[in-house]
Amino acid sequence: MCDQSTRTERKYKFNTLPFDHAFYRDSIIPSSTSKWNNLPNHIRTITKLDTFKYMLKREYVEPPKPLFHYGERTNQMSHTRIRVKFSNLNFHLFNYNLVTSPNCNHCNLPETPNHYFLICPQYDQERKEMLDKIRQILRINNLNNKITLDILVYGSKKLSHTFNTQVFHIVQIFIKKSGRNP
Numbered sequence: 001m002c003d004q005s006t007r008t009e010r011k012y013k014f015n016t017l018p019f020d021h022a023f024y025r026d027s028i029i030p031s032s033t034s035k036w037n038n039l040p041n042h043i044r045t046i047t048k049l050d051t052f053k054y055m056l057k058r059e060y061v062e063p064p065k066p067l068f069h070y071g072e073r074t075n076q077m078s079h080t081r082i083r084v085k086f087s088n089l090n091f092h093l094f095n096y097n098l099v100t101s102p103n104c105n106h107c108n109l110p111e112t113p114n115h116y117f118l119i120c121p122q123y124d125q126e127r128k129e130m131l132d133k134i135r136q137i138l139r140i141n142n143l144n145n146k147i148t149l150d151i152l153v154y155g156s157k158k159l160s161h162t163f164n165t166q167v168f169h170i171v172q173i174f175i176k177k178s179g180r181n182p
């Protein structure tokens with residue numbers, strides 16, 4: 001007996017060929033087959049090539065860096081997606097032909113990361129809280145830097161790891177409170 005999800009799971013898998021030799025196992029066909037079978041189900045079952053490529057890239061982007069692993073998983077993922085330019089912001093989706101307009105749903109301006117974090121009036125309240133808190137961190141470190149998109153997305157080289165972690169925490173609270181799930 002197998003339930004519906006297990007059946008769907010199997011439906012899109014290839015049978016692996018029997019092998020008894022590492023050389024054969026690692027050669028192109030068997031290794032591609034097992035890579036394919038090991039893809040998460042929600043990616044393996046995508047039928048549109050562009051969407052498949054997009055999701056594949058999104059799932060297997062850039063090698064991890066310790067700072068960038070900071071935070072609650074959902075908000076951390078949104079933060080990471082913005083960093084690697086594969087986010088749900090319309091500007092990024094438009095670049096991958098996944099939406100018809102790059103514009104923000106609230107303004108007639110492209111929904112770039114800069115627009116989302118620093119400009120869009122829809123998130124004024126959340127942004128004020130974020131910028132106030134980051135300004136405090138900069139002040140503690142005797143920095144008068146303007147708060148740029150780079151600091152929000154990559155952290156600052158002038159801050160210690162601990163302070164950058166705090167910046168990330170604050171940015172991820174903004175992401176969560178914005179309700180945008182970018």
Ligand SMILES: [Zn+2]
Pocket residue numbers: 104105106107109115119120121122
């Ligand atoms: Zn906007």
